[in-house]
Amino acid sequence: MKIDGSGKMIQQCAKLNRKKIWLRGIAFTVALGAMCTFVCDLSAADSKKPRKDRRRSPPPTEWNKRTASEFYEDAFSTLEGVRPDFSKQMRTASSVVKGSEAESSEIAGGGFKWSALVSAETLVDEIKNVKSNVDKAVVSPTEFKGGGYKSGRIGFGSIALSFAVIAEYDGDARWKKDAENARDLFARAGFNCKTATDQSFNEAKARAADLESLLDGNAITTKGEREGDFIWSQTAGRPALMTRLDAAEKIMSAAIASKSDFSKAIEILLHEVEMAAVIGEVIQRTDYEYNDDDTYRGYASAMRDAAVKARESAKKNDYEGANTNIGELKKSCDSCHGDYRS
Structure with missing residues (x-):
């Protein structure tokens, strides 16, 4: 079939329209992409800015009946039994420590009585019983340095402790008159027995002789050396x-x-x-x-x-x-x- 001049013109116009439509599509696509990029950039910049806290709505001053019915008017009214007094429990727990402190203050103030813990006879017997251990420790320098000094330290410590309690005892006790001096002498011997030397052996030997004399009914003639007031940690x-x-x-x-x-x-x-x-x-x-x-x-x-x-x-x-x-x-x-x- 032949196409005349007017037909060719129609074909050219259609071809030109299709080209325009294609170009418009490309332009629209490019514009849409640019717009999306612009919006994303604005959102990113927006997210970097600190947001202001939103103002919360004030709490209601009154509840409607439906909401109020979900809660107890008085939650404590639903509990059974006596409510625990936690403050009382805390006071009881702290009273254990305070009680111990009160006892210590009584002791320091003279209200404490040693007779509540120990009899005078037990203190005297302790000194007598330990004497054999002390004697074995000072048989010879060799025995002393071979381990006897350890027994001497424990023995003299127990003796010094007993004399320290006798010195403060609230009743009659044997050797009470000489207790303070004896306490200091035997305490020093005990502390010096931490090491096995000729000097500590000689001192231990001398104290063992003093103890023997005391048990025989004689007074200790050696005087202890004390600097400052007595404190219990110096006893043993x-x-x-x-x-x-x-x-x-x-x-x-x-x-x-x-x-x-x-x-x-x-x-x-x-x-x-x-x-x-x-x-x-x-x-x-x-x-x-x-x-x-x-x-x-x-x-x-x-x-x-x-x-x-x-x-x-x-x-x-x-x-x-x-x-x-x-x-x-x-x-x-x-x-x-x-x-x-x-």
Whole structure:
């Protein structure tokens, strides 16, 4: 089929229209892309600006009935039983520490009585019993340097401790007149036994002779040297006292192994629990390590109190009571040893 001139013109116009439509499409696409980029840039810039806090709506002053019905008018009215007084519990907990502090202040003020913890006879017997250990320690310089100085340190520490309590005892006690001087002499010998030297051996030997003379009824003529006021930590080191306490625990355990053992060992048990009570009190005194630690003082006080209760049980021939209280004593000691080291 032939196409005349007007047909060719129509074809050219159609072709030109298609080209215009294609160019307009490209232009629209480019414009749309540029607009999207512009909007994104504005959003990014907007996000970098700090946003102002939105003002919250004020809380309602009144609730409608439907909303109010979801809540109790008085929540406490739904509780059963007596409400716990937590402030009272806090006061009770703090009273444990304050009670220990009050006891210490009573002691410092002279209100405390040593007779509540230990008898004068036990203090005298402790000095007599330890004498054999001291004598063995000073048999010869060789024995002393071979390990005897350790026994001397513990022995002289127990003797010094006993004389220190006798010096402040609220009743009659043997050697009370010479107790302060004896306390200082034996305390120094005990501390010097930390090392095995000729000098510490000679001093230990001299103190052993003084003790022998004292037990024979004679007064100690040697005068102790003291600089400043007496403080309890100068009587015996805490490690020496802990060693004495460990020995007491072993004796106590053997004494309550059975009712039969208990009945046979009441006198020995009384001696050991009273010495444990004394140590529990003394290690809380000023200048002893951890004396300002409430937890440590709590352990020491619990041990002391358990020892006093065990003494009362032993006096009543109460095996069950003694067993229970000695168990509490050992529990306090074990807890203390777990947290503190001598």
